[in-house]
Amino acid sequence: MALRWPEPIPTLQKEVQQYGWRRVIFMHLDELVTRVTAGIPLTEVRNIIRGEPPPRPNPRVKPHTEGFILHIKPSFYHEAVTRLYPTFRLGLLSFYLFLIETITGIFLMIFYTPSPLVAYENMLRILNNVPFGQLMRDVHRLGAEAMVVAVMLHMLRTFFTASYKRPRQFTWATGVILLVFTLFLSFSGYLLPWDQLSYWAVTIGTSMAEATPPPALGRIVNLILRGAPDIGAAGLLRFYLLHVIFLPLLLFFVFFVHYYKVVRHGLSLPPEMEAVGDDTARKVPPEKRVPYIPDIAIQEALWGIGLIAFLVIGAAFFYDAPLEQHADPLNTPLHTTAPWYFLWLQGLLKDPLLLALDRLGLPRPPSTIYNSKTIMGVILPGLILFFLLIMPYLDFNISRRYSHRRKALVAGLVGVAAWTLLTYMGTPAFAVTSSADVEVLQEFMPLNPDPLFGEGRVRTIPYEQLVPGTYDTRNLQPPADAPRLARVLEELKHRVETDPHLPQGYAIVHISEVQAGLKRFEIILRWLKLDEHHQPVRDEQGNPVFQEAKRAIYLHRDSTYGGE
Amino acid sequence: MFDLATRRIIGATVLMLATVITIGMVWLTEEQRMARYEAIHKGKAIENGALLYEQYCATCHGPNGEGVPGKGPDLNPGVFQHYQELKQTQNYANSLRNFIKLTIAAGRPIRSTYRANEVYADPMPTWSQDFGGPLRPDQIENLVEFILNWQAAGPTPAPTPSFEAVGTDLTKPLPPGDPKRGEALWNQEVKQASGAAASCKACHSLKPGEVLVGPSLAGIATRAAERIRAPDYKGQAKTPEEYIRESIQQPNAYIVEPDKYAAAPGVSKMPATLGNQMSAQDLADLIAFLMTLK
Ligand code: HEM
Numbered sequence: 001m002a003l004r005w006p007e008p009i010p011t012l013q014k015e016v017q018q019y020g021w022r023r024v025i026f027m028h029l030d031e032l033v034t035r036v037t038a039g040i041p042l043t044e045v046r047n048i049i050r051g052e053p054p055p056r057p058n059p060r061v062k063p064h065t066e067g068f069i070l071h072i073k074p075s076f077y078h079e080a081v082t083r084l085y086p087t088f089r090l091g092l093l094s095f096y097l098f099l100i101e102t103i104t105g106i107f108l109m110i111f112y113t114p115s116p117l118v119a120y121e122n123m124l125r126i127l128n129n130v131p132f133g134q135l136m137r138d139v140h141r142l143g144a145e146a147m148v149v150a151v152m153l154h155m156l157r158t159f160f161t162a163s164y165k166r167p168r169q170f171t172w173a174t175g176v177i178l179l180v181f182t183l184f185l186s187f188s189g190y191l192l193p194w195d196q197l198s199y200w201a202v203t204i205g206t207s208m209a210e211a212t213p214p215p216a217l218g219r220i221v222n223l224i225l226r227g228a229p230d231i232g233a234a235g236l237l238r239f240y241l242l243h244v245i246f247l248p249l250l251l252f253f254v255f256f257v258h259y260y261k262v263v264r265h266g267l268s269l270p271p272e273m274e275a276v277g278d279d280t281a282r283k284v285p286p287e288k289r290v291p292y293i294p295d296i297a298i299q300e301a302l303w304g305i306g307l308i309a310f311l312v313i314g315a316a317f318f319y320d321a322p323l324e325q326h327a328d329p330l331n332t333p334l335h336t337t338a339p340w341y342f343l344w345l346q347g348l349l350k351d352p353l354l355l356a357l358d359r360l361g362l363p364r365p366p367s368t369i370y371n372s373k374t375i376m377g378v379i380l381p382g383l384i385l386f387f388l389l390i391m392p393y394l395d396f397n398i399s400r401r402y403s404h405r406r407k408a409l410v411a412g413l414v415g416v417a418a419w420t421l422l423t424y425m426g427t428p429a430f431a432v433t434s435s436a437d438v439e440v441l442q443e444f445m446p447l448n449p450d451p452l453f454g455e456g457r458v459r460t461i462p463y464e465q466l467v468p469g470t471y472d473t474r475n476l477q478p479p480a481d482a483p484r485l486a487r488v489l490e491e492l493k494h495r496v497e498t499d500p501h502l503p504q505g506y507a508i509v510h511i512s513e514v515q516a517g518l519k520r521f522e523i524i525l526r527w528l529k530l531d532e533h534h535q536p537v538r539d540e541q542g543n544p545v546f547q548e549a550k551r552a553i554y555l556h557r558d559s560t561y562g563g564e
Numbered sequence: 565m566f567d568l569a570t571r572r573i574i575g576a577t578v579l580m581l582a583t584v585i586t587i588g589m590v591w592l593t594e595e596q597r598m599a600r601y602e603a604i605h606k607g608k609a610i611e612n613g614a615l616l617y618e619q620y621c622a623t624c625h626g627p628n629g630e631g632v633p634g635k636g637p638d639l640n641p642g643v644f645q646h647y648q649e650l651k652q653t654q655n656y657a658n659s660l661r662n663f664i665k666l667t668i669a670a671g672r673p674i675r676s677t678y679r680a681n682e683v684y685a686d687p688m689p690t691w692s693q694d695f696g697g698p699l700r701p702d703q704i705e706n707l708v709e710f711i712l713n714w715q716a717a718g719p720t721p722a723p724t725p726s727f728e729a730v731g732t733d734l735t736k737p738l739p740p741g742d743p744k745r746g747e748a749l750w751n752q753e754v755k756q757a758s759g760a761a762a763s764c765k766a767c768h769s770l771k772p773g774e775v776l777v778g779p780s781l782a783g784i785a786t787r788a789a790e791r792i793r794a795p796d797y798k799g800q801a802k803t804p805e806e807y808i809r810e811s812i813q814q815p816n817a818y819i820v821e822p823d824k825y826a827a828a829p830g831v832s833k834m835p836a837t838l839g840n841q842m843s844a845q846d847l848a849d850l851i852a853f854l855m856t857l858k
Contacts, residue, residue, distance in 0.1 A: 051569075120702065128602040131594050135587075298569075302576045309579040316586045325612070326702045470758070470840045472731035475814075477837040508731065514628065515713050518610060543735055554614035559607030 038067030040293070048294045060293040072256070074263050076289040077296055078281065081267040086161045089303055090154035091262070094182075095255065096307050097147035102248065104140040112192065114240035116233050119194040120326045127323065138315035144186045146311070148341050151182045159412055162400035163268040167279060169392035171265065174258040176388045181251040183341055188243035190339055191236060196448045199327035200336040202239070203231055204346065208377035230329060271400035324448055333448040334438065335428035343426030344419050348376040350431055352422070428452055436501035437525050437549040444492060444523060445553045457488045458521055458553070459561040466519045466555060471509040473497070492523070502527035503536075504544075514554070522552035606709060613710025616703055620691070624684075629714060636688070637679045640714040643667075646678040665708045670695050727757035730847050731839045732813050734800065738848040746853025749846060757843035762850070767834070770857070778825060778834055784808065785855045791820070808851050813839040 015024050030042040037045070039062025047054070054060050064075040081087060111130055112122045126133035155175060158164055164172035191202040210222040227234025266281030274280050290296060338346045351372040354364055364370075397405060424430060428451055434442075442450055445458040465482035473493035478486035489509060496505035505527040512520050526546040529537040536544040566574065590597075618627065624636030631638030647663050650656035658666070669692035675684075691697035692704050699707075730736055748754045752761040767777035774780045788804035791797055799817040801807035810817050815834035819826050827833045839847070 117701065124605060128598045128605060131598075132590065134597065134601070135590050298572075302572055305576045305579050305583075309583045312583045313586050316590055325608075326700070328700075470727075470729040470731070472729070472733070472840065475732040475836055475839075477835075477840070508729070514614065515610075515710075517607075518614060518713065520614070541737075543737070552615075552618070554611040556607035556610045558603045559611060560604060 038063040038070070039065075054291070058291075060291060063293065070292070072259060072263060073292055074266070075293075076284065076291050077267065078269060078284045079288045079290050080269050080273055082290050082296065082299070086157070086163075086270045087267065088153070088157055090150050090157055092300060092303060093307060094147060094150045094154055094178075095259075096304055097143050097150060098248075098251065098255070100143050100308070100311065101140060101147065104136050104143065105244065107136045108140060109244060114192065114237050116194060116236055116327070119192065119236065123193045123195070123323055134320075135312070135315055138319055138321050139311045141321035142315050142319050143311055144189060148182060148186050151179055152341075155179055156412070156416070160409065161268065162271055162405060162408075164392040165395060165400055166392075166398070168261070168265050168268065171258060171261040172392045173389050174254055174261065176385070177254050178251060178258060180385065181247055181254065185243065185247045185251060187339060187342065188239045188247060191231070191239045192243065193323055194236065194327045195322075195324040196327055196331075196333055197322055197324045199231065199329070200333055201338050204336055205338045205342050206231070208345070208349070208373060208381075211371065211373035212378050213374050232329070268400075271402060274400070276399045276401060276404070322449070331447070333450070334434060334442050334446065335432065335451050337426065337428060337451050340423070343424075344422035345377065345381060345426070347422035347425030347430070348380060349373065350425055351376050352425065355431070436499050437527070437547075440492075440495055440499065440502070440507075440525060441523060441549065441551045443495070444488070445521065445551060447551075447553070455561045457491060458523075459555065461485050461488055463519070463555065463557045466511050466521065468511050468513050468519070471511075473507045473509075496525060496527070503530060504528040504546075517557040519555050520552055521555055522550060524548060524550040609706045609709040610713050612703070613706035613708070613713075616699070616707050617710055620699070621707070624688075629711075634683065634685055636684060637682065639711060642679070643711060644715055646676070649678065661708060661712065664711050665704060668692070668699075668707055669697075669704050671697075727843045729758070729840045730813060730842050730844050732836065733839075734806075734810060734813060736844060738809075738844050738851075741848035741850075741852025741855075743849070743852040743856050746849035746851070749850055750853055756841045756846045758841040760841050762841070762846075763838070764850075775824075779820065781854060781857060783857055785858045791818075805851055805855060808854050809847065812842075812847065812850070 012024070015027075019027070026042070033042045033045060034040065040048075040059055044054070044059050048060070061075040063070045064073060065071065108126065111126050111133065113119065123137075126137055158172065158175065187202070187205060190205075191198045206222070206225055209225045210218045212218040212221045222229070225235075225238070226232075227238050265279070266284075268279070268281055337343060349372065353376070354372065357364055395408070397408065399405065402409065443453045443456060445456045446453055449455050461482075461484045465485045467479045467482050467485060469479070471478060471489055473489065473496060476486075476489055476493060478489050492507050492509070496502050496507050499505060502525070505525065508524040508526070510520070510522040510524075514520050526548050529545045529547045531537050539545055624632055625639050626632050626636075629638060629640035629642070631642065643664060644660070647656070647660050650663075656663070667688070669690065671690035672688040675687065689697065691699045691707075693700055730738075745754065749756065749762045750764055752765070756762050769776050769780045770782050772780055772782040785804055788801075788807040792799075792801050792804070792807050797818055799807070799810050799814075801810045811834075815832035815836055815838075816830060819830070819832045822829075825833050842850075
């Protein structure tokens with residue numbers, strides 16, 4: 001039997017005959033818009049743009065029931081949570097940042113291979129051979145830092161507004177997991193450029209793994225994490241996979257659990273707006289409702305635009321992601337630090353407990369019982385994390401009012417202060433113990449950029465001012481047309497002459513031109529050798545003996561170091 | 565003036581425009597930026613290469629690529645000449661860069677015909693980790709950049725002699741002096757370690773009583789012995805030699821006839837930087853020569 005269309009066949013021609021072409025175009029456009037928006041017809045879009053109130057029944061809630069993307073979003077918010085306070089939009093910003101990181105990250109992935117043989121070279125290619133490569137890298141890096149900041153602040157805000165309390169304990173717990181994932185996501189990416197900075201920061205950051213008790217387990221944990229006793233090809237591949245697949249997937253998944261709970265319970269109202277013990281977030285009186293479409297949607301779009309502007313303008317004009325020398329497992333930079341958000345751990349590893357005992361003149365516990373690395377580096381952070389996870393379930397104070405939560409608020413502030421202090425203790429500014437001569441050389445010409453001294457003073461001298469010759473700090477006669485050189489020599493003189501650990505210290509500086517456009521800069525430090533009674537050591541002729549330390553670097557005309 | 569919604573929309577439009585303009589600016593300057601980055605990085609590669617060269621290569625090829633007899637041939641201009649020779653006589657088909665890179669990475673297991681009449685104790689070892697050496701591929705690249713730079717950057721400057729100047733240090737032990745060489749230094753027939761001629765005779769005559777800028781040095785050996793016994797002498801010298809040494813390295817320690825020879829109170833007309841040009845040997849030789857002027 002022949003297949004037949006039912007009569008009459010609706011053809012475009014017939015439609016036009018029936019309604020006229022203007023109306024037909026409108027009908028088809030209307031249908032298209034309604035489908036794309038999952039339920040809002042064209043006339044309604046016009047109403048929205050004109051700022052008119054919705055008709056009843058309200059077609060603007062359709063996308064929340066019909067559409068996939070918006071089905072997780074509430075169709076209205078309580079008017080009290082649509083201002084900056086109490087959310088500060090930090091959760092939203094965290095999520096946006098995650099999206100931006102995904103996009104810029106995929107761009108970078110195109111040009112990157114996770115192998116120690118080529119990873120660093122790939123980074124150089126991204127910077128000198130890929131259009132927009134540097135911008136993308138800078139946005140990715142700036143976004144990563146911003147995401148860590150945003151997530152931490154978001155956690156603080158939910159703590160201070162007591163949004164973690166019943167019934168939102170589980171939301172908080174998933175949040176803690178998100179925090180951990182965010183930190184590890186950022187940290188795993190840190191290794192990928194495979195330069196000295198990343199290699200040693202991650203070496204420091206993973207050095208606790210080995211201290212996981214008992215020792216047999218520690219060895220295994222370390223092997224699983226680094227892929228070998230030390231970070232190498234296997235470790236790089238592992239960190240890469242963690243960074244581009246494993247952690248993002250997990251974070252994405254946990255985020256939806258988190259956000260589902262947020263919507264289920266409703267955004268908590270500012271504490272002072274509810275009676276103690278009440279949770280009225282879901283009982284929004286009609287006159288307090290602010291519809292998601294269009295009000296909140298526009299707000300969120302504006303925040304997105306602001307965030308992108310911040311990242312793009314920031315990356316283009318104010319921020320450069322660092323790239324140091326190629327990773328060198330045989331050469332540890334003097335002041336190695338973990339990334340800033342793990343400095344508190346590095347601070348813990350300097351062990352405040354032992355430092356306090358020393359201060360008080362009390363004996364240290366024997367190392368057989370007390371191992372800093374295990375206790376401060378693994379057990380204590382583990383306990384802190386566990387405490388954060390279950391904290392809402394231990395809080396029996398039902399009131400969310402600030403005035404009823406004095407102890408909790410003080411505890412929160414003390415926590416922030418302790419974190420800040422430990423972070424400071426983690427920097428090399430606190431309790432570094434290298435010898436004075438090494439510190440001087442580091443300050444003036446570190447072999448790798450130093451967290452305290454940057455590229456060092458010597459590299460701030462413009463190339464033309466590096467006048468070849470020999471300079472002696474005991475009798476400085478720098479050339480007249482090299483003011484910056486003169487200043488650095490003056491600073492060097494001051495530095496060696498005033499350091500109490502360099503008695504009668506002086507420095508000899510040799511500058512020589514070794515190739516066209518290449519100069520060698522050498523500093524030789526000499527200082528009096530003292531015996532254990534702080535008396536000068538003398539040779540057979542009775543002349544005082546001097547100790548010596550020296551270092552040379554090369555400076556090329558083109559390798560501008562930022563300088564002054 | 566405007567309501568909140570309008571203000572927000574204006575703000576967002578401005579931000580969006582700013583973002584687009586920023587991206588446009590990046591776009592327009594991208595070529596230059598990439599070229600600049602490349603140049604900066606090449607400069608750093610040469611710096612790294614120079615450090616590696618100093619650490620690993622200089623013992624056999626000399627600090628300035630001039631070669632070390634019995635250990636290794638000169639590289640500057642050796643490599644460049646050798647490469648040309650191979651190209652012309654053997655149709656060697658690789659690039660100069662690869663010629664250098666391969667030699668460093670894999671070493672020279674057998675003696676090449678270049679500088680064939682010279683004898684070297686050991687063959688050139690392999691340097692790349694690929695062939696069991698100590699260096700990573702990126703380090704080999706850096707070395708290649710450094711070596712190429714001997715010619716790429718134009719003629720090599722006359723090496724700034726790297727020597728230990730005596731400066732103003734009076735405690736540094738001096739080697740035995742050679743009056744003959746000291747005299748040659750005085751007459752500017754040989755150069756000081758810095759490469760510059762000694763400037764003494766520009767200001768000091770050896771004719772008795774002739775004052776140029778400073779006093780004549782005729783009979784200085786005898787006079788030095790008297791000076792250190794003079795009541796107003798406040799320097800540290802105990803012997804005539806030490807007195808001459810102090811006068812050269814620290815002219816301000818004691819100024820004879822200040823109204824004649826001081827440029828300012830306490831500052832001698834004689835420059836205090838002469839020691840920066842001299843090695844310990846130069847100084848010892850000059851002193852030895854001056855000590856012959858009884
Ligand atoms: C990747 C990390 C995270 C993302 C993307 C995220 C996202 C969000 C979003 C979009 C909200 C809605 C309200 C707002 O914007 O403040 C929210 C609420 C919430 N978040 Fe997070 N969050 C993250 C991490 C955390 C962390 C680390 C915690 C705490 C440990 C946390 C605890 C909470 C709580 C308790 C709420 C409910 C707030 C309320 O109802 O007022 N979240 N989160």
